[in-house]
Amino acid sequence: MFPFSQETHQFPYPDYSFMPHGYYYSPYFWSNGVFESEERYSLLAQQRLTFVLVHGSWADAHFWDNVAAVLRSRGHVVYTPEYAGHGKDPNKDVTHAMITKSVVDFITRLNLSNFVLVGHSFGGTVIQKVAEQVPDRIKRLVFWDAFVLKDGESVADELPPQTRQGFEQLRAGSKDDTIMLPFPLFRDLFVNTATLEEAKQMYAGVIPEPARPLFENLELKAFYDLPTPKSYVYFYQDNTLPQGEGFGWNPHMSTRLGQFRLIVGGGDHFTDTRTRPAMLAQKLYEAGRD
Amino acid sequence: MFPFSQETHQFPYPDYSFMPHGYYYSPYFWSNGVFESEERYSLLAQQRLTFVLVHGSWADAHFWDNVAAVLRSRGHVVYTPEYAGHGKDPNKDVTHAMITKSVVDFITRLNLSNFVLVGHSFGGTVIQKVAEQVPDRIKRLVFWDAFVLKDGESVADELPPQTRQGFEQLRAGSKDDTIMLPFPLFRDLFVNTATLEEAKQMYAGVIPEPARPLFENLELKAFYDLPTPKSYVYFYQDNTLPQGEGFGWNPHMSTRLGQFRLIVGGGDHFTDTRTRPAMLAQKLYEAGRD
Amino acid sequence: MFPFSQETHQFPYPDYSFMPHGYYYSPYFWSNGVFESEERYSLLAQQRLTFVLVHGSWADAHFWDNVAAVLRSRGHVVYTPEYAGHGKDPNKDVTHAMITKSVVDFITRLNLSNFVLVGHSFGGTVIQKVAEQVPDRIKRLVFWDAFVLKDGESVADELPPQTRQGFEQLRAGSKDDTIMLPFPLFRDLFVNTATLEEAKQMYAGVIPEPARPLFENLELKAFYDLPTPKSYVYFYQDNTLPQGEGFGWNPHMSTRLGQFRLIVGGGDHFTDTRTRPAMLAQKLYEAGRD
Numbered sequence: 110m111f112p113f114s115q116e117t118h119q120f121p122y123p124d125y126s127f128m129p130h131g132y133y134y135s136p137y138f139w140s141n142g143v144f145e146s147e148e149r150y151s152l153l154a155q156q157r158l159t160f161v162l163v164h165g166s167w168a169d170a171h172f173w174d175n176v177a178a179v180l181r182s183r184g185h186v187v188y189t190p191e192y193a194g195h196g197k198d199p200n201k202d203v204t205h206a207m208i209t210k211s212v213v214d215f216i217t218r219l220n221l222s223n224f225v226l227v228g229h230s231f232g233g234t235v236i237q238k239v240a241e242q243v244p245d246r247i248k249r250l251v252f253w254d255a256f257v258l259k260d261g262e263s264v265a266d267e268l269p270p271q272t273r274q275g276f277e278q279l280r281a282g283s284k285d286d287t288i289m290l291p292f293p294l295f296r297d298l299f300v301n302t303a304t305l306e307e308a309k310q311m312y313a314g315v316i317p318e319p320a321r322p323l324f325e326n327l328e329l330k331a332f333y334d335l336p337t338p339k340s341y342v343y344f345y346q347d348n349t350l351p352q353g354e355g356f357g358w359n360p361h362m363s364t365r366l367g368q369f370r371l372i373v374g375g376g377d378h379f380t381d382t383r384t385r386p387a388m389l390a391q392k393l394y395e396a397g398r399d
Numbered sequence: 400m401f402p403f404s405q406e407t408h409q410f411p412y413p414d415y416s417f418m419p420h421g422y423y424y425s426p427y428f429w430s431n432g433v434f435e436s437e438e439r440y441s442l443l444a445q446q447r448l449t450f451v452l453v454h455g456s457w458a459d460a461h462f463w464d465n466v467a468a469v470l471r472s473r474g475h476v477v478y479t480p481e482y483a484g485h486g487k488d489p490n491k492d493v494t495h496a497m498i499t500k501s502v503v504d505f506i507t508r509l510n511l512s513n514f515v516l517v518g519h520s521f522g523g524t525v526i527q528k529v530a531e532q533v534p535d536r537i538k539r540l541v542f543w544d545a546f547v548l549k550d551g552e553s554v555a556d557e558l559p560p561q562t563r564q565g566f567e568q569l570r571a572g573s574k575d576d577t578i579m580l581p582f583p584l585f586r587d588l589f590v591n592t593a594t595l596e597e598a599k600q601m602y603a604g605v606i607p608e609p610a611r612p613l614f615e616n617l618e619l620k621a622f623y624d625l626p627t628p629k630s631y632v633y634f635y636q637d638n639t640l641p642q643g644e645g646f647g648w649n650p651h652m653s654t655r656l657g658q659f660r661l662i663v664g665g666g667d668h669f670t671d672t673r674t675r676p677a678m679l680a681q682k683l684y685e686a687g688r689d
Numbered sequence: 690m691f692p693f694s695q696e697t698h699q700f701p702y703p704d705y706s707f708m709p710h711g712y713y714y715s716p717y718f719w720s721n722g723v724f725e726s727e728e729r730y731s732l733l734a735q736q737r738l739t740f741v742l743v744h745g746s747w748a749d750a751h752f753w754d755n756v757a758a759v760l761r762s763r764g765h766v767v768y769t770p771e772y773a774g775h776g777k778d779p780n781k782d783v784t785h786a787m788i789t790k791s792v793v794d795f796i797t798r799l800n801l802s803n804f805v806l807v808g809h810s811f812g813g814t815v816i817q818k819v820a821e822q823v824p825d826r827i828k829r830l831v832f833w834d835a836f837v838l839k840d841g842e843s844v845a846d847e848l849p850p851q852t853r854q855g856f857e858q859l860r861a862g863s864k865d866d867t868i869m870l871p872f873p874l875f876r877d878l879f880v881n882t883a884t885l886e887e888a889k890q891m892y893a894g895v896i897p898e899p900a901r902p903l904f905e906n907l908e909l910k911a912f913y914d915l916p917t918p919k920s921y922v923y924f925y926q927d928n929t930l931p932q933g934e935g936f937g938w939n940p941h942m943s944t945r946l947g948q949f950r951l952i953v954g955g956g957d958h959f960t961d962t963r964t965r966p967a968m969l970a971q972k973l974y975e976a977g978r979d
Contacts, residue, residue, distance in 0.1 A: 156885065271657060293628070297660035305446065305689045338873065345635070345925070348661035353643060353650040353933060360933040367851060370877035371928035373955070375663070399885045561947060583918070587950035595736065595979045635925070638951035643933060643940040665953070 156398050158225055158248075159186040163212060163239075165230025165255070166318045167290055167299075168379075169196035172229070175386035176393070183390070188224075190215035192235065194319040201285050205322040209238040216243055225397035227251040230349070230378065233362075234258055234327060241331040251396045253342040254349070254378055257362040260329040264322075269356055280320040287317035298349050303380040311379055339369040340396035344376040372396045446688050448515055448538075449476040453502060453529075455520025455545070456608045457580055457589075458669075459486035462519070465676035466683070473680070478514075480505035482525065484609040491575050495612040499528040512536040515687035518545045520639070520668065523652075524554060524617060531621040541686045543632040544639070544668060547652040550619040554612075559646055570610040577607035588639050593670040601669055629659040630686035634666040662686045736978050738805055738828075739766040743792060743819075745810025745835070746898045747870055747879075748959075749776035752809070755966035756973070763970070768804075770795035772815065774899040781865050785902040789818040802826040805977035808835045810929070810958065811844060813942075814907060821911040831976040833922040834929070834958060837942040840909040844902075849936055860900040867897035878929050883960040891959055919949040920976035924956040952976045 160180060164172040170191035177187040192211035194203035212235060216224075226247050228236035233255025240247055256264055265273050279288045290299070292312055300308045343359035350357045363369060374381075374392045381389045450470060454462040460481035467477040482501035484493035502525060516537050518526035523545025530537055546554055555563050569578045580589070582602055590598045633649035640647045653659060664671075664682045671679045740760060744752040750771035757767040772791035774783035792815055796804075806827050808816035813835025820827055836844055845853050859868045870879070872892055880888045923939035930937045943949060954961075954972045961969045 269654075294658060297628070297630075297658060301660045301662065302685060338877070340877075346661060346663045348659075351650045351654045354654065357650075360931040360937075364849075364931045364934065368874060368877060369928075370881045371926060371957075372881065373926045395882060559944075584948060587918070587920075587948060591950045591952065592975060636951060636953045638949075641940040641944040644944065647940075667951075 155183050155185070155394060157184045157186075158394070158397055159188075159221065159223065160393065160397065161188045161190065161212075161216065161221065161224050161226050162393075163190065163192075163226070163228045163232035163235050164195070165228075165232045166323070167295075167315045168229075169314075171196075171314065172379075172382060174382075176382055176390050179386045179390035180394070183394070185394070188215070188219070188221065194322075201287050201317065201319045203319050203322065205234070205238065205325045205327060208235055208322060209242070212236075212239050213242050216246060222246040223248050225249050225251055225393075227253060227393055227397070228255045229253045230255055231264060231323070234264060234322075237329055237332045238327065240335055240337060241329075244335050244337060247337055249338045249340060249397055251340045251342060251393060252363070252366070253393065253396075254344055254347045254358045255341075255362075257341075257365045258327055258329060259365060260333060261326055262329075263324050263326045265324045266326075267350070267356065267362065269351060272350075276320075276323070283317065283320070285317070286320050288320050288323070289317040290315060299379045300377060301348060301380075302346055302377045303384065307380060307383060311383060339366045340372060341366060341369050342372045342374065342392050342396045344374045344378070344381070346375060346377045349378045370396060445473050445475070445684060447474045447476075448684070448687055449478075449511065449513065450683065450687065451478045451480065451502075451506065451511060451514050451516050452683075453480065453482075453516070453518045453522040453525050454485070455518075455522040456613065457585075457605045458519075459604075461486075461604065462669075462672060464672075466672055466680050469676045469680035470684070473684070475684070478505070478509070478511065484612075491577050491607065491609045493609050493612065495524070495528065495615045495617060498525055498612060499532070502526075502529050503532050506533055506536060513538045515539050515541055515683075517541040517543060517683055517687070519543045520545055521554060521613070524548055524612075527619055527622045528617065530625055530627060531619075534625050534627060537627055539628045539630060539687055541630045541632060541683060542653070542656070543683065543686075544634055544637045544648045545631075545652075547631075547655045548617055548619060549655060550623060551616055552619075553614050553616045555614045556616075557640070557646070557652065559641060562640075566610075566613070573607065573610070575607070576610050578610045578613070579607040580605060589668045590670045591638060592636055592667045593674065597670065597673060601673060629656045630662060631656060631659050632662045632664065632682050632686045634664045634668070634671070636665060636667045639668045660686060735763050735765070735974060737764045737766075738974070738977055739768075739801065739803065740973065740977065741768045741770065741792075741796065741801065741804050741806050742973075743770065743772075743806070743808045743812040743815050744775070745808075745812045746903070747875075747895045748809075749894075751776075751894065752959075752962060754962075756962055756970050759966045759970035760974070763974070765974070768795070768799070768801065774902075781867050781897065781899045783899050783902065785814070785818065785905045785907060788815055788902060789822070792816075792819050793822050796823055796826060803828050805829050805831055805973075807831040807833060807973055807977070809833045810835055811903070814838055814844060814902075817909055817912045818907065820915055820917060821909075824915050824917060827917055829918045829920060829977055831920045831922060831973060832943070832946070833973065833976075834924055834927045834938045835921075835942075837921075837945045838907055838909060839945060840913060841906055842909075843904050843906045845904045846906075847930070847936070847942065849931060852930075856900075856903070863897065863900070865897070866900050868900050868903070869897040870895060879958045880960045881928060882926055882957045883964065887960065887963060891963060919946045920952060921946060921949050922952045922954065922972050922976045924954045924958070924961070926955060926957045929958045950976060 162173045162177065164170060170189040173189045177189055180187045190212050193207040194201050224247065226236050226239065233252045236250055237258065240250055256267060268276065276288055280286065295312050295315060296308045300311055341359060341363040347358065352358065372392050372395045374388060376385065452463045452467065454460060460479040463479045467479055470477045480502050483497040484491050514537065516526050516529065523542045526540055527548060530540055546557060558566065566578055570576065585602050585605065586598045590601055631649060631653040633653065637648065642648065662682050662685045664678060666675065666679065742753045742757065744750060750769040753769040757769055760767045770792050773787040774781050804827065806816050806819065813832045816830055817838065820830055836847060848856065856868055860866065875892050875895060876888045880891055921939060921943040923943065927938065932938065952972050952975045954968060956965065956969065
């Protein structure tokens with residue numbers, strides 16, 4: 110691969126974009142045991158993909174801003190639909206079906222197809238239901254530290270008893286059937302690897318979450334019949350749910366997907382969208398590519 | 400953040416120290432997907448904290464020497480109390496209560512308050528009991544691959560049957576009710592990532608451990624009523640206990656803390672105190688900061 | 690350690706090779722929290738070892754080519770025996786005993802002793818049986834994401850029901866009692882971190898695997914009486930088996946070894962043999978050294 114010349118870098122796949130000059134590797138660079146690393150991938154040419162990124166609870170479409178910017182800079186097309194009860198929507202009285210409809214309508218209105226559908230956290234339940242409605246448009250499903258519910262389950266069913274009880278108290282104490290995360294809980298469970306400043310900046314964007322969809326039992330028989338390829342991205346510092354002893358993202362919920370591609374990273378539930386968007390973008394790409 | 404000027408680097412928190420000139424980042428540096436990394440944090444200004452570091456079994460206060468040096472170099476205040484039956488104490492006939500008293504006396508004699516109390520390994524049981532006695536002095540509890548015992552449990556109760564049996568045999572074979580780790584066990588379970596030289600150097604500091612406190616059942620009802628914030632630092636190459644199937648540091652014992660901040664690193668049980676003290680110091684800082 | 694002089698670098702172990710000039714560290718380099726890293730080990734002098742590397746299913750001795758090259762470049766002696774039913778052997782009608790015999794014969798013919806015996810995947814069951822037959826020749830057993838079967842078990846017994854059923858269908862559909870991996874399964878479970886090109890290159894070397902040995906129940910009482918030191922290398926992106934809830938490499942099967950040295954890396958089941966051979970070689974070295 111060194112020295113660089115256009116001829117020797119021809120890829121057999123026409124939909125590949127090339128990396129900019131100066132960002133190629135010599136074979137020496139990544140075979141001497143010191144510089145070889147997972148990061149080398151981020152410098153290689155990437156297959157061009159279309160991503161539809163579906164955020165989770167206590168977030169809106171801006172959750173993806175930095176990650177989407179990195180993905181676009183690498184040649185991908187990125188959509189970040191916002192759904193009912195979130196962002197600037199003043200109506201908090203929403204159902205899971207309304208949320209799903211927001212995303213399905215977004216996809217059909219723009220006539221999107223052959224895309225990688227990514228769900229984060231609660232967004233996992235959303236892409237499960239979206240996949241049931243527009244399966245033929247989806248190239249691959251990617252769950253990033255996301256709920257994969259069993260048929261008939263609710264998100265609340267996957268919370269440890271103590272957490273579920275806490276959420277029920279916060280819900281009961283609200284005027285509009287929402288749940289607001291107290292800062293100490295957000296700081297320790299959602300942005301545990303962040304600095305205090307980063308935590309505060311991210312908390313400034315958190316607004317009360319409609320409670321009902323978190324407690325709705327979802328019918329998911331059709332989801333479990335879909336042959337759509339699936340991936341799971343797991344960040345090992347994510348502690349919003351305990352990881353093991355009957356709870357957690359991976360392997361507890363991920364294995365419900367049957368055959369799936371696992372990609373693991375070192376982040377937490379929210380922080381890396383702000384502080385390491387390129388790392389996160391790379392993990393989503395590794396999960397989504399052919 | 401580039402170019403550097405004092406004005407644009409003002410932090411809103413007066414107790415923050417500034418990083419030295421030349422160690423700041425340009426936004427480009429950590430947003431291009433190559434250089435962005437967890438290590439960037441170690442170069443950012445740190446909130447000044449006071450740490451009280453409590454060692455575990457087969458160790459004394461020198462266990463923390465390198466880590467304490469790094470923490471101090473970053474502006475923190477660090478104390479490393481040694482407790483009964485350890486270090487130069489010739490008396491091995493100690494109880495868990497005597498060990499706890501050593502640390503409580505250290506804290507009250509120096510009139511320490513608002514500190515981060517860190518326990519490693521067996522030291523986890525010590526900070527559980529210390530926290531019961533001086534809760535108002537403690538800012539946050541940090542368990543690093545440390546026992547979090549249930550009310551009424553002993554350390555021995557958390558050992559796999561084979562390990563417990565081995566410890567009981569070593570105890571029975573001693574003249575003074577102590578347990579000495581054979582080198583092969585120490586090398587494979589405590590310093591598995593070390594070179595042989597590093598392993599031997601560290602083993603040279605290991606002396607027989609008083610056995611009784613490891614088999615004492617501790618009353619911990621008061622601990623589980625404490626509202627003190629808690630963190631757990633887990634190193635994923637630590638194999639002193641099997642991690643799963645009903646045993647281990649995280650999530651098996653960590654989740655007993657209820658809501659806690661998880662920080663994960665790549666080390667083992669002992670080695671990084673010698674070979675990567677800055678990494679370990681950074682993880683303890685991330686666990687301890689506000 | 691700086692500046693360099695031959696005298697100050699004398700190691701007490703005569704069988705240690707020295708690193709080349711220019712590859713030593715200053716203490717500053719690895720104590721400032723930025724450059725200190727696990728990779729530093731790969732630059733330190735290594736104890737010279739003899740490795741016998743035993744591949745797994747859907748692979749042959751070439752599986753180890755790049756890793757063996759790295760290990761040899763660091764001064765180690767490496768053997769990569771191929772066994773019955775694999776590589777150029779046209780006979781697919783083999784038993785587990787025939788496979789074991791291939792490796793035992795290789796070892797005795799070359800009169801190898803004091804070597805580190807490494808098994809990958811299905812190769813774990815092979816080194817379990819080989820160790821029973823030539824225990825005195827083996828310095829240490831290293832399992833890398835490898836089966837550690839209980840006495841009386843088969844590999845199939847350790848597969849999740851869905852995977853086992855899939856393998857039984859593929860077996861039933863073959864003409865010669867073999868199992869061929871479909872590309873989508875290979876791509877998502879065996880080389881999940883690879884690029885599509887790397888996945889295709891590696892798949893080009895995959896041929897149908899004799900099915901019978903995967904379903905044979907192995908008598909392993911003698912194995913569990915061996916005092917041979919043991920290590921387990923676990924790569925946390927390896928998802929050929931789900932990791933938890935009663936399945937998986939570590940801790941599910943690794944803990945059957947009793948006392949063992951754990952080494953963890955970030956790779957998957959196959960990819961790193963091609964893309965990060967130096968990282969993999971280093972992990973095998975860390976698992977195998979004294």
